Amino acid sequence: FFIDSAMAVPQLLAEGVDAIILDYLAEGAMGLLGRMRLADPASGFPSDFMDVHIGPFLKEIAAKGTRIVANAGGVNPAALCDKLRARIADLGLDIKVACIAGDDLMGRLDQFSETRDMFTGAPFPQSGVTSANAYLGAFPIAAALAQGAQIVVTGRVVDSALTLGLLIDRFGWSAHDFAELAGGTLAGHLIECGAQVTGGTFTDWREVEGWATIGAPIAECHADGTCVITKPKGSGGLVSVGTVSEQMLYEVGDPQAYFVPDVTCDFSTVRIAQDGPDRVRVSGATGHPPTATLKACATWDDGWRAVAYQPVIGKDAAAKAAKQAEALFERGRLMLRGRNLANWRRAEMVPIGSGEEVIAKLVVEHDEAFACQMFAREQFAAISAMAPGTSVAFGVSVQPCMSLISFLVDKATITATLDGEPCPLPAVSGFDPAMIQRPDTPTASPGTQTRTLEDLAFARSGEKGETINVGVIARRPEWRSALRAALTGEALRDWLPDLGAFTCQIYDVPGCHALNLVLECRAQHSFHCTLGLSTHSIRTGNRISRCAMLLAAGSSR
Structure with missing residues (x-):
């Protein structure tokens, strides 16, 4: 994936695998790549594909016949394919490259002006859009492989489609083989x-x-x-x-x-x-x-953000950091007022650490880049003007605020292309929620022993937009009922107060003795912005793993 280790591809080539997939495109990556393309029409794809992961190994890939499927095309797959083919020709190799596109919606933005976010209802951005793409599936990839391509480069596809396309080609699955798909x-x-x-x-x-x-x-x-x-x-x-x-x-x-x-x-x-x-x-x-629909996402730049990490040490470090942060925010307000600029859209601080060593993470947001640049410079003055024990801030940055909107598009309006030629998507649909048969919910006897969640289960969290999920897998099948009884929405809100008001849906996954907790958080800030050192997606599973609950005696099912 994007910024993954340079060791991965050599490992897999040495193992003699039939194919290697590379998934580069998180939602945030699309916005960054979109900015790159706006600055340079010949860019818009992750450089790691050519510089780190695949380019250095083209001779070995050619010799072994290893297939490569990657969404490394980003928002400009044709440009990457041109660069890749030129490198292959320079090396005198015989590798057929295929380009899958058709996902880019930037030329159709006016058609979505009345569209709203499928989760939050937020309106479609009227300006500043950096990327807009539909998620394609696996059958165009399979078609490229069937035509003899050894390397398939795509734009935005569903991550798992990189693998599924290989398997459709290998096993001949049809668009109606739903269990196999x-x-x-x-x-x-x-x-x-x-x-x-x-x-x-x-x-x-x-x-x-x-x-x-x-x-x-x-x-x-x-x-x-x-x-x-x-x-x-x-x-x-x-x-x-x-x-x-x-x-x-x-x-x-x-x-x-x-x-x-x-x-x-x-x-x-x-x-x-x-x-x-x-x-x-x-x-x-x-x-x-x-x-009958495809998911699509658009990213846009919505103002600017400055972030600084200020070390504050000594007695009462957290209190000093809090007073200093408010003084810096107020100084910024005064300077903005003096220039007839609006107030901060957001100005917040969180102390990271405790005792006599604290890092104050300062975040301000504003419509104007100048305002954030001013704050990034001015906060250095705290070294000599404010709290004792303040050191030089590190990680100071000023960047655009990236926002995300998710929506659905009719499959019939999307045409994938294979090397510039239409590659129709399968005309198969018909999902009905009534097809789902929900499993019975296990019930637990009264708890008698206090344990932490980590004692009872594995847990991992993920994040899509404003939705956080936590997969909780019981270490023993009979403990799933105790977990189901303890992991209520009320308990989660008590354990995670910083997420604010959120709804919680709990899904049973009996095949692997698990639960999936889905939290709709309605975040107030732009995409991938958190006050802590990591995103909520990374922190949530780890945080609730430490929480205590009663282990029930057993389950009725």
Whole structure:
């Protein structure tokens, strides 16, 4: 993925895998790449594809016949393909490259002026849009492979489609093979975030050895839609029921209605079982017809943000940091007023750390870049003018505020292209929510023993826009009922007060003894902005793992 280790591709090539997928495109990345294209029409794709991950290994890829499928085209796949083909020609290699496009909606922005965000109802931006793309599926990738492409470069596709396209080509699955398509989608979902499934970010991190050489994931896939997740021989990391279960629920909403362009997946009956050291078998995914729509996202720059990290040390460090922050915000207000500029849209501080060493994270937002640049400079004056023990701020930055809107587009209005020629999407749809059969909710006996969530379960959180999910996987099947009883919306709001008012939907995933908690947070700030050192998606699962609850005696089911 974007900024992933340079060690991953060499590991996989040495292992002799048939194909390698590379997923670069988080929502935030699309906005950054869109800015790049606006500045230079020949750019708009991640440079790591050519400079780090694939470019240096083209000779080995050609010799071994390894297939490469990557959404490295970003917002300009044709430009990347031109650059890649030129490099291949310079090396005298014979590698066929295919370009999948048709996802870019920038030329159709006027058609979405009345569109609202599918989750929040926020209006479509009227200016400043940096990217707008529909999420394509796997069948155009399969078509490119069927025509002999060894490297397939796409723009925005669903992450798991990179894997699913390979499997459709390999096994000949049709657009109506919903169970197989769901299984292939799950295989792609499990490996798309690299080492997160081979021990990275795992709850039981102490059990994971060899972080320095952690293995990139390998999916051994079968025609029935099942797979085995493993890693290269001799690599570090861990592949276990826990690591795979955590990743299965990462960034998932309703696990019985996981929508991708080619199928509606149901992961509630998935079975995850150890199949030997660092080998986990995954089976039981089911599927329904896809919907008649595709998800789309647009990013836009909505004002400016300055961030500074000020170290404050000594006695009463937190109190000094708080007083100093408010003084800096007020100084900024006075300077803005003197220039007939509006007040800050946002001015907040959080102390990071405790005791006699605190870092004050200062955040201000304004419509004008000048205002944020002024604050970034002025906050340095605190060294000699304000609290004793203040040191030089680090990580000072001024950047555009990136915002995101998610919406749906009719599939019939989107035409994928393969090397510039139309590549029609399958005309298959028909999903109906009535197709979902919800599992029974387990009930628990009264609790008798206080334990932390981490004692009882693995947990991993993810984030999409203003939605946070936490997958909670019981360490023992009989503990799922106790977890279901304890993890109420009320309890979560008590444990996570800084998220403000949020709604909580809890989904049962009985196949792997799990729950999926979906929190709708209605954040007040722009995309990927948090006051802490990490995003809510990273913190939430870890935070609730420390919370105490009563372990129930058993379950009625």
